[in-house]
Amino acid sequence: MNNRRAFVKKSLAGILAGNMMVQQNTARAAAPEARKPDTFKLAIAGYSFVHFKLDEALDMMKKTDVHYLCIKDFHLPYDSSAEQIAAFHEKLKQAGVTGYAVGPIYTKSRKDIDNAFDYAKRVGVDLIVGIPNHEDLTYVDQKVKETNIRYAIHNHGPEDKLYPNATVVYNHIKNLDPRVGLCFDMGHNKRDKQDSVADLGKYAKRIFDIHLKNVTAAEKEGTTCELGRGVIDIPAFVAMLRKVKYSGSCSLEYEKDMKDPLAGIAESVGYFKGVCDAG
Numbered sequence: 001m002n003n004r005r006a007f008v009k010k011s012l013a014g015i016l017a018g019n020m021m022v023q024q025n026t027a028r029a030a031a032p033e034a035r036k037p038d039t040f041k042l043a044i045a046g047y048s049f050v051h052f053k054l055d056e057a058l059d060m061m062k063k064t065d066v067h068y069l070c071i072k073d074f075h076l077p078y079d080s081s082a083e084q085i086a087a088f089h090e091k092l093k094q095a096g097v098t099g100y101a102v103g104p105i106y107t108k109s110r111k112d113i114d115n116a117f118d119y120a121k122r123v124g125v126d127l128i129v130g131i132p133n134h135e136d137l138t139y140v141d142q143k144v145k146e147t148n149i150r151y152a153i154h155n156h157g158p159e160d161k162l163y164p165n166a167t168v169v170y171n172h173i174k175n176l177d178p179r180v181g182l183c184f185d186m187g188h189n190k191r192d193k194q195d196s197v198a199d200l201g202k203y204a205k206r207i208f209d210i211h212l213k214n215v216t217a218a219e220k221e222g223t224t225c226e227l228g229r230g231v232i233d234i235p236a237f238v239a240m241l242r243k244v245k246y247s248g249s250c251s252l253e254y255e256k257d258m259k260d261p262l263a264g265i266a267e268s269v270g271y272f273k274g275v276c277d278a279g
Contacts, residue, residue, distance in 0.1 A: 038276060040246045042269065043100065045211055045253035046072030048261060054088070058095040060262050064269045070129065070209070070251050071099045078119050085123055100249055101209060103129030104154045104183070110139050117143050129154050129183040129209055134162065134172065141176040150179045152208040157188030158220045165192040166199040170206060181206035185253070187213035190232055191222045197236045204244035211253040212272065224255035227268035238275050 044066050049057035054075045061069065069092065076088050076099075092099055102123055105116045113136060120128045127150045132140050144151050153173065155163045163169045166182055166189050173180045184207045186196040200207065214230025215222035227234060241250070250272070254265050 035279075038242065040241055041068055041249050042066055042212075042272060043068035043070060043249040043251040044265070045070045045251040046075060047104075048252065048254045048258075048265065050074065051259050054091065058092070058097060060265060061097055062095060063262065064266050066252070066269060067097055068100050068249055068251070069097050070101045070103065070249070071123065071125070072103075073105075076102075076123065078115060080122075082122070089124070099123070099125060101125050101127035101129055101152075103152075104131055105129065106131045107136065108133065110136060113139055113143060117147055117149055120149050121147065126150060127152060127208060131156070131162065137172060137176065137180075141180055144177050144179045148179070150181065150208050152181050152183035154183040154211070155185050155188055155192075157185070157191040160188070165189045165194045166196075166203050166207075167194065170203050173206065178206070181208045183207075183209040183211060185211040185213070186232060186237065187211065187215045187222075187224060187230075187253075190215050190218050191220060193218055196232055197240050200237065200240045200246070201244055204246060207246065208248050210246075210248065210250045212250040212268075213253050213255070214268075224253075226256070226264050226271070227252070228271035234272070235275050235279065238272075238279055242279070 044061060046069060049060070050072070057075065061067070076085065080088070089099065102120050102125055105128060107113045107116055107130060113132060116128055116130060126148070129152050131154055140151050153163055153169045155165050155169050158164055166184055169182050182203060184200065184203070186200070189196045189199060212227070213224050214227050214232045214234065216225050216230055218231050252265065252268055252272070254261050254268060257264050
């Protein structure tokens, strides 16, 4: 009798232990695996706020929960004093925003390039988004070596005779210092009938900044639209960002409804964050 009772107790204990193990394994299977944080960050390109004062721009960034800004000269003029630059950064800090780059800056001469590098140094950033003439690229290369400030050339689509797409930019800079690269405007690239997802994969090592946008058509007449409504496959683009381990900024440049952009910016930010969270 005692042996039978001991056997029953052991059997019940085994059943309970087995049930607990099944429950634990089921819970593990049901719980989603924690995804590693993305290496890239969401930002806003200053040009999105061309019609707004800095305080208004920062208020929109606060409302949309974006914390990085590519600085444009209409918010921080090129001739700003050290005191004005310090006040600018303090205002950004109070709003929970970091200025990570300056530009785009158009340059027509070596003097303009000198001024752009001097401006970036005084502002305290290590990245310039620029549009230099082809004949000045060797001088840009020299300045990058002297200052250790990276330089990202912006493509502007089929209207741009210098740099219409990422491939043209890359072919001009591929033999220059590796700190000369691209600010990849994925929307303008698409308007020039290029594959922006594939080009991100091809040129990732030289892409230092991305102007995040979508467009209505893969042609010259295409215009900026809310991020989730255009012809670029944004989930595929995010997947490529992760595949190439992109570590720069995806800087939303919203060029629709520019005098009343908050709704479109908010929709685009929410869509991008949703795509990232779902992936």
